[in-house]
Amino acid sequence: MAEPPAGLAGAGLSAAEVAECEPLSGGTYNTLHRLRLTDGRRLVLKLPPPPGTPGLTHERGLLLGEAEFYRAAARAGAPVPSVVSFDEDHLLMTECAGVSWQQAPPAPGADHSRLRHELGALVRRLHAVPGPGFGYPSGAVPPSADWRGTFTTMLDTALTDADRYAAPLPAPVARIRALATAVAPALDEVTAPALVHFDLWAGNILLSNGRISALIDGERMFWGDPLADFASLCLLTPLDDDLLAGYGAAALSPTERLRMALYRTYLHVIMLTEGAPRAYPAAHVARTIREVTPHLRHDLTQLAAAA
Numbered sequence: 001m002a003e004p005p006a007g008l009a010g011a012g013l014s015a016a017e018v019a020e021c022e023p024l025s026g027g028t029y030n031t032l033h034r035l036r037l038t039d040g041r042r043l044v045l046k047l048p049p050p051p052g053t054p055g056l057t058h059e060r061g062l063l064l065g066e067a068e069f070y071r072a073a074a075r076a077g078a079p080v081p082s083v084v085s086f087d088e089d090h091l092l093m094t095e096c097a098g099v100s101w102q103q104a105p106p107a108p109g110a111d112h113s114r115l116r117h118e119l120g121a122l123v124r125r126l127h128a129v130p131g132p133g134f135g136y137p138s139g140a141v142p143p144s145a146d147w148r149g150t151f152t153t154m155l156d157t158a159l160t161d162a163d164r165y166a167a168p169l170p171a172p173v174a175r176i177r178a179l180a181t182a183v184a185p186a187l188d189e190v191t192a193p194a195l196v197h198f199d200l201w202a203g204n205i206l207l208s209n210g211r212i213s214a215l216i217d218g219e220r221m222f223w224g225d226p227l228a229d230f231a232s233l234c235l236l237t238p239l240d241d242d243l244l245a246g247y248g249a250a251a252l253s254p255t256e257r258l259r260m261a262l263y264r265t266y267l268h269v270i271m272l273t274e275g276a277p278r279a280y281p282a283a284h285v286a287r288t289i290r291e292v293t294p295h296l297r298h299d300l301t302q303l304a305a306a307a
Helices: 006-011 062-075 110-127 147-164 173-189 226-233 241-247 254-273 282-306
Strands: 018-024 031-037 042-047 083-087 090-094 194-196 205-208 211-215 222-224
Touching: 006 042, 006 083, 006 090, 062 083, 062 090, 062 110, 062 194, 110 194, 110 211, 110 226, 110 241, 147 173, 147 222, 147 254, 173 254, 173 282, 194 226, 222 226, 226 254, 254 282
Parallel strands: none
Antiparallel strands: 018 031, 031 042, 042 090, 083 090, 194 222, 205 211
């Protein structure tokens, strides 16, 4: 058994209660440990990095957001871990059955289509949860009273991080800011904050017995435009009919497509920036640049055409 993590006591557990402890890989910011307790419970303990660890501005207080996501999603009947305890120094939650969609993807065909439809229906449940206000629960990015003000601050903060870490963006930060400002009125269509996961790529969706068993890693959540979730649901791929059908949505309107371009821009800027503070290996950084840059260029072309 691996040595119990230092954050165990803060989660209200003693080493004597832990029968097994296993570090989990896959986390890129926080640290995870799988625990089996002597009473048979299987839990996951998530710990933040040490104070002073380099990171992006919006990454402060991620555990608060993750705990809020799970509790809100549970109210909507979505399959998520149950929160056992949390504070700014730990999040203790139940372990969910299954393996990630990324690790064991369904074969193309009927199973894949059915699961994409099921995913769309689950996400619709999330988006039915109203929020207390726009933005990140931690307040790491100062919120505004409306979605336009909140999101433009979120994007501006990400671009400031990109400038600070000399991220390899395909356009100057000033140009991206100017394009976002020019099309920002499209955000005024969003008048009520909803629950947004914003990291629903295949690695954060668990499958078991041919069904979706859990939506995990809700630490990137915010309260905002439900449409923003499709940026990660269709990461580096087009929107697909199966997902939209499960969600109960028709084709996007021109204004919705413009908002999608803004949300994808935000996500792609983050993806091209985070490698520097996290000291990703050079090969990882090069692959990210190669895969993400054409999509960010496409986003910016859409914004320029509308501007």
